Amino acid sequence: xxxxxxIYQNLWRNKLRSLLTSAGTMVLVFVVTLVWSILGFLxxxxxxxxxxxxxxxxxxxxxPSMMPYAYAASLKEGAATEPEHVKPTDNMTWTFYGGSLDPxxxxxxxxxxxxxxxxxxxxxxxxxxxxxxxxxxxxxxxxVAVAKLEKNRQGILLGxxxxxTLKKKVGDRFIIxxxxxxxxxxxxxxxxxxxxxxxxxxxxxxxxxxxxxxDSYKQKHNGKAHDMAAxxxxxxxxxxxxxKSFTQVAAQIEASPQYAMxxxxxxxxxxxxxxxxxxxxxxxxxxxxxxAPAILVTLAIVIANxxxxxxxxxxxxxxxxxxxxxxxxxxMVLVLGEALLIGIVSGIVSAGGSWFVVNQLAGGIPxxxxxxxxxxxxxxxxxxxxAVGGGTAFLxxxxxxxxxxxxxxxxxxxxxx
Amino acid sequence: MSxxxxxxxxxxxxxxRRGSESIEVLSGLSLQVxxxxxLGLMGPSGSGKTTLLNLIxxxxxxxxxxxxxxxxxxxHLSESQLAAWRTRNLGFVFQFYHLLPxxxxxxxxxxxxxxxxxxxxxxxxxxxxxxxIVGLSDRLHHRPGQLSGGQCQRVGIARAIVTDPAIIVxxxxxxxxxxxxxxxILNLLCELRTQLKKTIVMVTHDPRAASRADRLxxxxxxxxxxxxxx
Ligand SMILES: Nc1ncnc2c1ncn2[C@@H]1O[C@H](COP(=O)(O)OP(=O)(O)OP(=O)(O)O)[C@@H](O)[C@H]1O
Ligand SMILES: [Mg+2]
Numbered sequence: 001x002x003x004x005x006x007i008y009q010n011l012w013r014n015k016l017r018s019l020l021t022s023a024g025t026m027v028l029v030f031v032v033t034l035v036w037s038i039l040g041f042l043x044x045x046x047x048x049x050x051x052x053x054x055x056x057x058x059x060x061x062x063x064p065s066m067m068p069y070a071y072a073a074s075l076k077e078g079a080a081t082e083p084e085h086v087k088p089t090d091n092m093t094w095t096f097y098g099g100s101l102d103p104x105x106x107x108x109x110x111x112x113x114x115x116x117x118x119x120x121x122x123x124x125x126x127x128x129x130x131x132x133x134x135x136x137x138x139x140x141x142x143x144v145a146v147a148k149l150e151k152n153r154q155g156i157l158l159g160x161x162x163x164x165t166l167k168k169k170v171g172d173r174f175i176i177x178x179x180x181x182x183x184x185x186x187x188x189x190x191x192x193x194x195x196x197x198x199x200x201x202x203x204x205x206x207x208x209x210x211x212x213x214x215d216s217y218k219q220k221h222n223g224k225a226h227d228m229a230a231x232x233x234x235x236x237x238x239x240x241x242x243x244k245s246f247t248q249v250a251a252q253i254e255a256s257p258q259y260a261m262x263x264x265x266x267x268x269x270x271x272x273x274x275x276x277x278x279x280x281x282x283x284x285x286x287x288x289x290x291x292a293p294a295i296l297v298t299l300a301i302v303i304a305n306x307x308x309x310x311x312x313x314x315x316x317x318x319x320x321x322x323x324x325x326x327x328x329x330x331x332m333v334l335v336l337g338e339a340l341l342i343g344i345v346s347g348i349v350s351a352g353g354s355w356f357v358v359n360q361l362a363g364g365i366p367x368x369x370x371x372x373x374x375x376x377x378x379x380x381x382x383x384x385x386x387a388v389g390g391g392t393a394f395l396x397x398x399x400x401x402x403x404x405x406x407x408x409x410x411x412x413x414x415x416x417x
Numbered sequence: 418m419s420x421x422x423x424x425x426x427x428x429x430x431x432x433x434r435r436g437s438e439s440i441e442v443l444s445g446l447s448l449q450v451x452x453x454x455x456l457g458l459m460g461p462s463g464s465g466k467t468t469l470l471n472l473i474x475x476x477x478x479x480x481x482x483x484x485x486x487x488x489x490x491x492x493h494l495s496e497s498q499l500a501a502w503r504t505r506n507l508g509f510v511f512q513f514y515h516l517l518p519x520x521x522x523x524x525x526x527x528x529x530x531x532x533x534x535x536x537x538x539x540x541x542x543x544x545x546x547x548x549x550i551v552g553l554s555d556r557l558h559h560r561p562g563q564l565s566g567g568q569c570q571r572v573g574i575a576r577a578i579v580t581d582p583a584i585i586v587x588x589x590x591x592x593x594x595x596x597x598x599x600x601x602i603l604n605l606l607c608e609l610r611t612q613l614k615k616t617i618v619m620v621t622h623d624p625r626a627a628s629r630a631d632r633l634x635x636x637x638x639x640x641x642x643x644x645x646x647x
Contacts (some may be wrong), residue, residue, distance in 0.1 A: 002531045006520075006524075006528075006531075009519045009520060010519060012519065013518070013519045051463045261631065293585075315513065317515075317517060320511070320515040320517075321528070322476070322500065322501065323474070323476060323509045324503070324504065324509075324528055324529045324532075324576070325501060325502075325503040325504030325505075325529055325532050326500065326532065327496075327497045327500040327501070328496065328497070328500075329497075330532070352608075375457040409471070409477070410468070410471050410476055410477040413467060413471070413588075
């Protein structure tokens with residue numbers, strides 16, 4: 001397009017103004033990108049994937065949920081007792097064990113939160129880990145670590161960043177002084193590092209180690225069981241193939257008389273997250289319907305302001321272009337083009353830049369609610385940048401460009417004699 | 418209409434509305450410019466010279482009467498028809514040059530060509546020819562800020578002739594120049610007339626500029642008052 005060079009050169013007429021407009025656009029597009037990433041991430045987490053549903057079994061009336069481990073065996077079968085009952089295809093139990101390396105002082109630098117589980121479930125049930133491609137190096141190293149953890153019950157797998165924060169590496173041994181299992185302090189050996197950014201701050205241990213420690217507590221205390229002995233299972237996850245089997249398994253479990261004290265409930269993972277997020281409903285509503293639109297409007301105004309100043313300064317120039325034979329539509333294209341060029345380029349640079357910095361350099365943004373430790377900017381952000389930058393530039397420059405193309409030559413050059 | 422007549426202004430009136438009152442700037446003015454003539458227009462400030470030029474250039478519509486340029490009645494064309502017509506048929510030279518400050522001399526002259534279906538090579542050739550005619554082949558990549566007033570006006574003239582229009586209108590083309598530069602610009606306009614056979618209509622306050630024209634018309638209070646053949 002022959003006009004493109006003209007448009008580009010016009011932007012350099014007032015470098016400072018163009019740069020400020022561009023900087024403003026970048027900041028606002030960056031914020032929009034973050035807001036939309038968060039909203040999209042949460043929407044995705046609360047939307048059911050139709051196949052392969054994870055059902056979450058938890059205590060019905062108490063938060064946090066603490067069920068007896070004795071429930072595990074029958075829950076894993078989906079409480080199936082009759083031949084026509086549906087059984088889950090896979091399962092895992094969750095036990096949260098937290099503690100610090102220093103018994104007297106807890107700081108961010110010395111605490112560990114571990115999921116105690118059957119090690120092999122890391123490979124089939126953990127979100128993100130169950131989808132690692134079979135021949136990827138991450139998958140291979142996870143398989144090795146899991147095999148070690150099955151053999152050595154006293155092992156622990158640490159997330160990358162947690163290991164760095166604790167200054168521990170594979171082979172190190174240390175004692176965890178627990179704060180949710182009083183007097184159950186476990187000595188562990190680091191057997192491996194958990195792959196994927198998602199588990200950077202997590203840790204995983206063999207559930208048998210904790211259960212064994214609680215048993216020996218009873219022996220050492222003359223048959224008096226530990227306070228937490230009947231509360232060692234926080235959650236059970238069951239994998240079911242589709243919504244129909246989910247409904248059936250949920251009905252089987254909730255109708256079963258085995259789970260009376262305490263009673264249990266069954267939810268899908270996303271329903272669980274939805275319930276959790278209800279507490280934040282107002283905040284999320286505000287982000288979606290107030291913050292994001294307010295930013296878009298501000299952005300359009302920033303651009304409208306810059307473009308209308310520049311149009312006003314250039315009345316004569318537009319009149320000259322008309323004398324040369326530029327049609328109103330072509331003048332409009334020149335003005336809109338300036339705004340679009342600045343908006344689209346800044347938008348893409350900003351959104352693409354945040355994608356790059358957040359995902360590639362920072363490795364995600366910590367988002368400390370619900371289960372998810374970090375979230376990423378989707379690759380769609382490149383399109384958001386283009387659309388937000390271009391769309392707001394178009395809206396903001398529409399009226400100024402209309403003014404520019406309506407310039408009346410005879411009035412601009414009229415001199416009152 | 419006769420092929421010998423290039424511009425024909427026929428009983429044209431033009432009034433402007435200012436608030437509630439209407440001011441008649443041109444009243445029933447008629448004028449014919451033969452092809453290849455160099456016509457000078459003089460008159461006191463506010464007499465309507467620029468208004469008349471604007472009508473000939475199709476930048477404004479008469480309130481009454483008609484304006485013909487060549488075989489086209491331009492007072493009947495729509496705004497976008499006029500725009501396309503101007504690109505091919507008319508070159509405009511301004512008193513204050515009105516070059517685009519961000520563009521080089523070359524790019525300024527190229528502007529009208531962007532509106533025509535020409536290849537980059539054809540455009541380049543026409544721009545170089547036009548700049549050669551005005552004697553600025555060695556200033557292609559200078560911006561207006563780096564050129565003298567006389568040089569800027571030459572770029573303005575190159576821009577006016579680059580599409581090879583039949584008629585050139587100039588509104589006080591020497592009004593902003595010193596005597597020497599003005600002389601050079603007037604020589605250049607004469608060359609355009611004698612060598613390229615352009616029809617030129619020039620408004621001027623400058624008697625020396627006026628003396629170069631083939632014919633001189635005086636405009637007073639919207640009417641032509643006196644005709645002088647040089
Ligand atoms: N677009 C317009 N709207 C209102 N009045 C106008 C307009 N254009 C011109 N006029 C008026 O018409 C009259 C003639 O103006 P014009 O510019 O044609 O004069 P001129 O002969 O070119 O004067 P000068 O020698 O100062 O350039 C002036 O009184 C001017 O104010
Ligand atoms: Mg004038």
